[in-house]
Amino acid sequence: MRRPLVAGNWKMNLNLPQGRELVGGIRDGLAALGPAARNVETAVCPPAIYLFPLAEMLKGSEIRLGAQDVYYEPKGAFTGDLSAAMVAESGASYVILGHSERRHTIGHLEDDQMIHRKIRAALGGGLTPIICVGETLAERESGQTLDVLTFQLTAALVGLALETPERLVLAYEPVWAIGTGRNATPDQAQEAHGHLRGRLRELAGGLADGIRILYGGSMKPDNAGALLSQPDVDGGLIGGASLKADSFVGIIQAALAAPR
Ligand code: PGA
Numbered sequence: 001m002r003r004p005l006v007a008g009n010w011k012m013n014l015n016l017p018q019g020r021e022l023v024g025g026i027r028d029g030l031a032a033l034g035p036a037a038r039n040v041e042t043a044v045c046p047p048a049i050y051l052f053p054l055a056e057m058l059k060g061s062e063i064r065l066g067a068q069d070v071y072y073e074p075k076g077a078f079t080g081d082l083s084a085a086m087v088a089e090s091g092a093s094y095v096i097l098g099h100s101e102r103r104h105t106i107g108h109l110e111d112d113q114m115i116h117r118k119i120r121a122a123l124g125g126g127l128t129p130i131i132c133v134g135e136t137l138a139e140r141e142s143g144q145t146l147d148v149l150t151f152q153l154t155a156a157l158v159g160l161a162l163e164t165p166e167r168l169v170l171a172y173e174p175v176w177a178i179g180t181g182r183n184a185t186p187d188q189a190q191e192a193h194g195h196l197r198g199r200l201r202e203l204a205g206g207l208a209d210g211i212r213i214l215y216g217g218s219m220k221p222d223n224a225g226a227l228l229s230q231p232d233v234d235g236g237l238i239g240g241a242s243l244k245a246d247s248f249v250g251i252i253q254a255a256l257a258a259p260r
Pocket of ligand 1: 009173177178180181216217218219237238239240241
C-alpha cells in the first residue's frame with residue numbers, strides 16, 4: 001500500500017558533468033529493470049545549483065528530484081538562502097529537512113523550531129519534505145533512542161494540517177550510522193520505524209499508515225534487502241551508495257525484491 005521510495009542524497013559531492021553521468025546511469029539502470037521498476041519511486045537530491053539542468057535532463061522521466069535544504073521565509077533579504085517556491089520552480093518535488101548534518105554541523109546547528117518552520121515553508125511552497133530524525137550514539141547507549149525520536153517528530157509536525165499522506169516522508173537516520181559504514185540492524189530499524197509509525201498515528205491519525213518512513217545510514221545493495229523487508233521500512237535515504245549508478249540501482253533492485 002505504501003510505494004517504497006529510494007532517494008539519493010548526494011550532499012556536497014560531484015560536479016555537473018558527473019551529476020549528468022550519474023543520472024544517465026540511473027536512468028539506464030531503471031530502464032533495464034523494465035516496467036516493474038515503477039513499483040519503487042526513485043529520487044535524486046543533488047546540490048541545489050544542479051536542480052535546473054538535471055530537471056531539464058529528466059523531462060519525461062519518472063525519476064524525481066529533491067533539494068537538500070530550503071529557508072523558511074518566502075522571500076526577502078536572506079543572503080545565500082533559497083525559498084521553497086524557488087526550489088519548486090526548478091522542478092524539484094522533495095526537500096530533505098532535519099538532516100543530522102544540518103542539526104549538528106558548525107555553521108548550521110539547526111534546532112527543532114527551525115526545522116519545523118522549514119517543513120511548514122516546504123509544504124506551503126509545494127514541496128514534499130523528507131524529514132530526518134535520529135539519535136546520536138550517546139543517546140542510543142543511554143537508552144534514549146525512542147524518546148529522542150518522539151521529541152524530534154513531535155516538534156517537526158506540531159500543528160501542521162496534512163491533506164494526504166504523500167505530502168510527507170519521514171526518514172529514520174541514526175546519526176551513528178551515517179557515513180560510518182555501520183548500519184542499524186533490521187531489528188533496530190524496525191523498532192525505530194514502528195515507534196515512529198505509532199507516534200504518527202497520534203499526530204496524523206489515519207494518514208499515518210500511508211506515510212512512508214525511509215531508513216538512512218550506510219544502506220548499500222548488500223544490506224538493503226534485509227532492512228527493506230521490515231514491515232515499517234518503506235525505502236531508503238542513501239548517501240555514499242547513491243553516488244554510483246550501480247550501487248544506487250542495486251538498492252532499488254533490493255527494494256523491488258523485498259517481501260512487503
Ligand atoms: P550514508 O548517508 O548512506 O552515506 O550513510 C545517509 C544520509 O546521510 O542520508
